Amino acid sequence: DTEVTQTPKHLVMGMTNKKSLKCEQHMGHRAMYWYKQKAKKPPELMFVYSYEKLSINESVPSRFSPECPNSSLLNLHLHALQPEDSALYLCASSQAQPYEQYFGPGTRLTVT
Amino acid sequence: AQTVTQSQPEMSVQEAETVTLSCTYDTSESDYYLFWYKQPPSRQMILVIRQEAYKQQNATENRFSVNFQKAAKSFSLKISDSQLGDAAMYFCAYRSPGTYKYIFGTGTRLKVLA
Numbered sequence: 001d002t003e004v005t006q007t008p009k010h011l012v013m014g015m016t017n018k019k020s021l022k023c024e025q026h027m028g029h030r031a032m033y034w035y036k037q038k039a040k041k042p043p044e045l046m047f048v049y050s051y052e053k054l055s056i057n058e059s060v061p062s063r064f065s066p067e068c069p070n071s072s073l074l075n076l077h078l079h080a081l082q083p084e085d086s087a088l089y090l091c092a093s094s095q096a097q098p099y100e101q102y103f104g105p106g107t108r109l110t111v112t
Numbered sequence: 113a114q115t116v117t118q119s120q121p122e123m124s125v126q127e128a129e130t131v132t133l134s135c136t137y138d139t140s141e142s143d144y145y146l147f148w149y150k151q152p153p154s155r156q157m158i159l160v161i162r163q164e165a166y167k168q169q170n171a172t173e174n175r176f177s178v179n180f181q182k183a184a185k186s187f188s189l190k191i192s193d194s195q196l197g198d199a200a201m202y203f204c205a206y207r208s209p210g211t212y213k214y215i216f217g218t219g220t221r222l223k224v225l226a
Contacts, residue, residue, distance in 0.1 A: 031212050042203055042216035043157075056212060090157065094212070100147060101214065103157040 003027075004104035006091050012110045015081060021107045023074040023091030031055075032074040033101065034066060035090040043090055049074060081111045114139045116206050118217035125194045126225050132179075133189045133220045135204030141165075145207045146180070146187045147214075152200040160202070163187065191222075199224045 004025045013019050023032065031050045035043035048056035049068040057066075063085075065077040074091055088108055092101040115138045125131035137146070148160040163171045163180050170178050175192045191198055204217040 033212070040201070040219070040221070042219055045213060048212045050212060099145070100159045100162050102159075103149075105156045 004091055004093055004102050006089075006104035006107050008107060009105070010108045010110075012112060013078065013081065014112055015083075017081075018077070018079045020078065021076040021089055021091075021109075023076075023093075023104055024072055025093040025102070025104075026072055027093060027102065028071075029093035029095055029102070030071060031094045032068060033090075033092040033094075034064075034074065034076050035092065036085075037088045037090055037106070039088075047076075078109075081109075083111050085109065086111045114141070114144075114206050114208065114215050116204055116215050116217040118202075118204055118220050120220045121218070122221045122223070124223040124225055125191070125198075127194055127196060129194055130190060130192045131194055131222065133191075133202050133204075133222065135187045135189070135217055137185050137187065137204075137206050137215075139185070139206065139208075141208055143209050145209070146178075147205040147207070148176070148178070148187075148189045149203045149205060149216075150198075150200045151203065151219075152197075155200075157203075161189065194224050196224050196226060198222060 007022045034046040037043045046060045047066040052068045067075040088106045090106045091104040094101045117136045144165045146163045151157040161173045179188045201219045203219045206215045
């Protein structure tokens with residue numbers, strides 16, 4: 001199984017809402033990533049978890065809160081987002097050694 | 113700091129023809145990894161090909177091959193016998209060993225003409 005799944009596929013939320021994005025992989029990968037991608041741009045790294053510990057936080061605003069409950073799951077909690085946070089949010093995973101990442105299909109987020 | 117440059121924002125190729133996408137990078141490291149990723153419109157990003165810097169042999173994956181020129185810091189992707197399904201955004205990426213951070217280029221949008 002070489003699949004990374006993400007739910008939901010689409011999400012529309014108001015600026016006062018609280019929502020969560022979910023990512024799951026069953027490849028035994030010990031590193032998991034959140035990226036933000038705007039249209040026609042490369043992915044921007046937000047967070048990296050390695051062995052369920054946060055290892056990289058790219059100075060992301062606190063309205064984004066990651067969580068890694070176990071080695072297969074990664075969540076991104078969203079609160080008080082701004083319209084400029086509308087984007088495609090990608091999850092990825094990789095082995096602990098720095099080889100290739102496997103990406104999920106993404107969650108298309110719209111903040112109204 | 114490392115940088116990755118893709119100088120071709122958009123390219124077109126006729127079906128069944130060959131196209132080469134360019135990527136250059138800047139680094140002071142001697143060991144690293146390079147990747148090409150493909151992102152079709154509204155679809156998942158997938159790995160096309162990977163190259164380890166310590167390997168002199170150019171990586172190949174079916175119709176996809178790279179021309180890795182370490183001294184020139186160049187990593188171009190050649191797509192042979194282009195197919196309509198190859199139409200996508202292609203990203204070149206760099207990764208240092210021992211780090212989880214990828215550095216992506218700005219991407220090249222490839223159009224395949226029937």
